[in-house]
Amino acid sequence: MFSRRLFLATGTAAALTAPAIVSARSLWRDYPFSLGVAxxxxxxxxxxxxxxxxxEPLAPHGGMALANASVDWEVxxxxxxRTVVQRGTxxxxxxxxxTVHVEVSGLRPDRPYFYRFTCMGEQSLRGRARTLPAAGTRPDSLKFGVAGCQNYEDGFYGAFRHLANEADLAFVYHYGDFIYEYRQPFEIVGGLPAAPVRQHAFRNLIDVADYRLAYAQVLSDMDMQAARVSHPFLSSFDDHEVNNNWVSMIDNWTMENGSSPDAAPAExxxxxxxxxxxxxxxxxPVRRSLxxxxxxxxxxxxxxxxxxxSLQLLDTRQYRSDQPCGDGFKTECADVRAEDRTVLGREQEAWLARNLENQAQWYGLAQQIMMMSLDRRRRPEEPQKILNLDSWAGYEAARQRMLSRIAGLGNTIVLTGDEHQNFAGDLVHRDRVVGSEFVATSISSGGDGSNLRQGSDVFLANNPEVKFVNDQRGYVTCEVNREAWRTNYMVMDRVTVPGGTISRRATAEVAHGTPGVRMA
Ligand SMILES: [Fe+2]
Incomplete structure (x- = not known):
């Protein structure tokens, strides 16, 4: 019980987290900062x-009275x-x-800072943040992390603890699926029913109290807190923060071929x-503009x-046309190539076009769904190409527009989640390699996995643009300098037990000025 007030005492985290004040006379019935800091x-x-x-994180309103509370903060x-540079309430x-969201400004560029909170005699863990280099500077190098897809029921978050211990990350891009909105009553392991590794405290999520409960459960995990206390996060969402495969105002969970009467109407x-x-x-930990x-x-x-x-964090859910052909992994239907169908929506496409006019050494598109249009067949007897219709492959006209934009830029890397597998591959436009895509696996979704999914030989033979595939859990780190971009695929041996060891499964590299992935 008391461990959460003490150290996350490993590696880099040790320096930044000290014991909170443990007051025997606290007014609090229990520790108020139970969900950590970020x-x-x-x-x-x-x-x-x-x-x-x-x-009381799992109780209604987190165990709080329905009144305002003043929280002091220090940076x-x-x-x-010893050198507090800013404080406030x-x-x-x-x-x-x-919740507390303080937008701290007026700090110096490109250096670490530390922060903590106090409320009525109880103190939070100390977190570490970092400012970015000043605009107009020419940094030599950058390292950052990419993670997401963390189904609580599928596995433990050991990968997050290893991510916490990664040295010198400027930030972590989280591509979403921070929570999953349903409970699995069982899993099938070796053809037999088995209990999930751990269980959600809910059956389904509909109103704000339900969704809060899901975040409370995920954030009660100390490996999760370790990652958030150690690095600044650049946070996105994908589908499971709302409902499986939702797009726009379309509730897809119960949609079969887009026509289920059970699906909620848009309003x-x-x-x-x-x-x-x-x-x-x-x-x-996002700004008030969100x-x-x-x-x-x-x-x-x-x-x-x-x-x-120049990293552009894209929203591939809110403005998207409905998945074609009734969604899923299917053969192509006419809608896949319909010109009027969109992934980003017109406004976001225009916003992106404006942002990409800046002169950056590298352009990064941080987003959710795979941009390569891959043939998903895994058995030789399957007659026709199969697409993942929830990915950019289901929106070919929009995908071609994006690829032609990338072709004009050069030096573009697409970072993706969603697939629960690692991939590295080339983005091909009119038979020319115009960019590279690195797909990061999941923290826990999908369970332990293995090096290669069944049928990977068929898959790789059908998709020559894919240079690397792997089906273990973990995260990705990107090391970027002026000459090259290196993506390290960090994988866990197991996630169905606490702990677990991490290792670098592969490194994929792109040379500046030469689009296309080389495995190092
Ligand atoms: Fe996911």
Whole structure:
């Protein structure tokens, strides 16, 4: 019970997390910072720092009274808080689940900072954040992490603890599926029913209290907290933050060929989307500009790392046309090539086009769904090409528009999640390699996995643009300098037991000026 107040005492984390004040006379019935601390959306002069008051995280309202609470915060240059450079007080409100989002600014560029919170005599863990280099500078190098897809029921979060211990990450891009919205009553292992590794505290999620419960359970995990306390996060969402494979105002969970009478109509689904977005906002270290407006949220945004990297965080869910051909893994239907169908929506496409006019050494597109259009067949007897219709492959006209934009840029890397497998491959436009795509596996979704999924020989033979595939859990780190981009695929031996060891399964490399993946 007390361990959460003490150290996350391994590797790099040891320096930044000290014991909180353990007051025998606390007014709190239990520790109010039970869901940890986080930082995010770094800029050259600051970042967001986050926490939430939740003495009983799984209870209604986190065990809080329905009143405002003042939370003090401090930002220091050193992990011992001898040089505090900013401090203030934030009013945590019950309307937003007593969460704290402080947008810290006025800091110096390209250096680490430390932060902590205090409320009525109890103190949080100390977190570490980092500012970005100033605009207009020419940084030599950058290392960052990519992670996501963390189904709580499928596995433990040992990969997050290893990610916490990665040295010198400027930030972690989280591509989404932070929560999953359903409970699996059983899994099938070797053809037999088996209990999930751990169980969600809910059956399904519909209103904001439900979604809050899902975040409370995930954030109660100490490996998860270790990652968030150690690195600033650049947070996105994918589908499971709301509902499986939703797009726009379309509730896809019960949709079969787009016509199920059980699916919520758009005006009803809007309530669920608003509840889901509110809970997502509350629990992510993001700026106030991402506060939802009803069922809408301004998710897409830009991160510039001097002139070395222009990273565009894209939203591939809110503005998208419905998946064609009834969604799923299927052969192509006419809708796949329909000109009017979109992934990003017209406004976001225009926003992206404007942002890509800057002169960066590398352009990164941080997004959710695979951009390579791959043949998903895994058995030689399957007669026709099969596409993943929830990926860019289901939106060929939009995909071609994006690839022609990438072709004009040069030096573009696409970072992707969603697939629960690792991939490295080339983006091909009119028979020319125009960019590279690195797909990061999952933290836990899919369970232990293995090096190669069954049928990978057929898959690789059908998709020559794919240079690497792997079906283990873990995360990715990207090491970027002016000459090359290296993506390291870090994989776990097991996630169905606590702990687990990490190893570098492969490194994929792209030379600046020469699009195309080489396996190092
Ligand atoms: Fe996922």
């Amino acid at each position: 930082s995010g959306d770094p800029a050259s002069d600051g970042f967001v720092i986050w926490t939430k008051l939740a003495p 220091a240059e050193d992990s011992g808080f 934030f009013l945590a409100r019950p309307e937003l689940g007593h 009803v689904f809007a309530f669920r989307r608003a509840a889901a977005f509110q809970a997502w906002y509350e629990h992510m 506060l939802p407006r009803g069922p809408d949220i301004a998710l897409n945004r830009e991160l510039r790392y001097g002139d070395l990297l």
